[in-house]
Amino acid sequence: xxxxxxxSPSLSVQExxxxxxxxxxxNSMFDxxxxxxxxxxxxxxxxxxxxxxxDKNEDGRFTVFLxxxxxHLSLHIVPSQPGDSAVYFCAxxxxxxxxxxxxxxxTRLKVLA
Amino acid sequence: DTGVSQDPRHKITKRGQNVTFRCDPISEHNRxxxxxxxxxxxxxxxxxxxxxxxxxxxxxxxxRFSAERPKGSFSTLExxxxxxxxxxxxxxxxxxxxxxxxLFFGSGTQLSVL
Numbered sequence: 001x002x003x004x005x006x007x008s009p010s011l012s013v014q015e016x017x018x019x020x021x022x023x024x025x026x027n028s029m030f031d032x033x034x035x036x037x038x039x040x041x042x043x044x045x046x047x048x049x050x051x052x053x054x055d056k057n058e059d060g061r062f063t064v065f066l067x068x069x070x071x072h073l074s075l076h077i078v079p080s081q082p083g084d085s086a087v088y089f090c091a092x093x094x095x096x097x098x099x100x101x102x103x104x105x106x107t108r109l110k111v112l113a
Numbered sequence: 114d115t116g117v118s119q120d121p122r123h124k125i126t127k128r129g130q131n132v133t134f135r136c137d138p139i140s141e142h143n144r145x146x147x148x149x150x151x152x153x154x155x156x157x158x159x160x161x162x163x164x165x166x167x168x169x170x171x172x173x174x175x176x177r178f179s180a181e182r183p184k185g186s187f188s189t190l191e192x193x194x195x196x197x198x199x200x201x202x203x204x205x206x207x208x209x210x211x212x213x214x215x216l217f218f219g220s221g222t223q224l225s226v227l
Contacts, residue, residue, distance in 0.1 A: 036218075043117070089155050101146075102158065104155050106155050
């Protein structure tokens with residue numbers, strides 16, 4: 001039972017354009033969401049998070065949007081840079097009661113110079 | 114903030130052998146997590162600790178797996194009688210605690226069972 005889904009295994013974008021990575025979840029109890037970036041042979045690195053009380057959070061070139069009614073979140077990267085090429089994971093937590101995070105399967109982003 | 118440290122980075126073992134991995138979390142972090150990641154998949158939750166107490170274990174964690182965090186600082190993950198299906202990247206993460214705290218991951222231990 002995959003509670004967090006990233007249906008696009010890969011995405012290619014031209015440098016300078018917008019990258020949009022999508023994530024869907026099934027558990028309505030999830031109330032905190034994070035995005036991580038992972039390079040080969042390294043651990044995931046935190047990018048940005050959003051609480052369920054918000055619908056948008058920005059940090060520099062990265063913006064996360066949350067649509068609770070659709071159980072959908074997306075990560076926007078503008079402008080995309082070649083160094084953004086990595087695998088991106090979304091993760092979700094129910095927060096109180098349990099503090100484990102459930103991760104999606106990841107989307108491999110390739111930014112073309 | 115020295116980051117989460119994992120040792121070893123790579124481990125090759127023969128089927129049936131026991132292996133042990135170590136994780137040193139960020140010093141002021143109360144929570145420590147173990148995840149496993151296989152090729153093409155996201156990190157899968159295995160277990161987590163609040164200080165020295167192991168609060169939750171995934172059903173993925175068979176009785177061949179045991180994790181400890183004896184003094185609420187470093188943690189060890191032991192796999193007994195390894196199987197080829199145990200080959201994966203084992204990731205450790207830590208967080209301060211509380212709701213909505215982000216996880217800081219180590220670089221992982223890549224296990225190959227021959």
